Amino acid sequence: MSGRAQLMWDEAVTGYDFGPDHPMDPVRLALTRSLVGALGLDREVRVAAAAAAGESTLRLVHREDYVAAVKAASADPRSADGSYGLGTVDDPAFAGMHEASALIAGQSVGAAEAVWRGDALHAVNFTGGLHHAMPGAASGFCVYNDAALAIARLLELGAERIAYVDVDVHHGDGVQAAFWEDPRVLTISLHEHPRTLFPQTGWPEETGAETAEGSAVNVALPAGTGDAGWLRAFHAVVPEVLAGFRPQVLVTQHGADTHIEDPLAHLAVSLDAQRAVQLACHDLAHAYADGRWVALGGGGYAVVDVVPRSWTHLVAIAVGRPVEPATVIPESWRQEVYARTRQPAPRRMTDGRWPVSWADWEAGYDPADRLDQAVLAARRAVFPLRGLLA
């Protein structure tokens, strides 16, 4: 069962562009949007554009001086000198930076509002998931933290329990930081271990402030983790924690950079396992959040081969019409990919790994196995704080 789904889209989000030498190429958004259309999903989903997040919304998470700094850098990119993280290698300033960032944030806030008000049961903003932005600084290709803003808006509307699940290969540090002291927001992040990857946080021992002990959950996976390990870790931690928390809304972040082809990280996950986790998140929303689900994009730097297919699966799952992995991709989309990027497009909606299987945690674990050690570290750090057996 899926009910009405809403896809957030405004063509102008592709203005979020750090320039030709930057790995976060906005073509990934345009190609995802057109693949959604090419597979006929437009007919099943309401496509809506929300207004850009205004000053009062941005201030739910971001500091006044930081928003002013973004606006100044946006108006005069050459003035950005690295302060507030703006004008750095990761976050170079560009003309219109404030407007494009606020527009993406607006789509996530709009998705959250639609779900909270019941206009849609599920809402997707694959252009969002910019989870590294901090209250007072840009970081890791992220200017405004649309995920945190969507959650903050839900709190403002009266929500009392919101769960955030982040499966991007990088730690969801900005969202964790925004709600570090707030027991109403449970953040769960599965990511490559901080020892080997930016932003070098997301240790299992990070479990929330004293006022919110156990409200941050971190699963730090060894580099090289593949499909079976990734799914095993997800299922060993996420469902149990959500079952105990009973969120009113589930917000998920689906960075596609866990993929083995991703150039910026070192996990070895396939498109098929990403799809399996998307399906699991949808099921979890129905099991524990009355179906209320806000799904976001995130990282993903294999911009032709991975991102469009991964997030098209996400949209299809939210719509209630999952795309079969064996589906052949329409030639029209493949031609568009070549025209825009001069790269060959994938032929099918699978990496050939479907169905993906994993070993259930309940059936036992191997204390000598590095993946199992990572899962155990997460469970031992946080489960007792949540009244669960580690």
Ligand SMILES: [Zn+2]
């Ligand atoms: Zn990432």
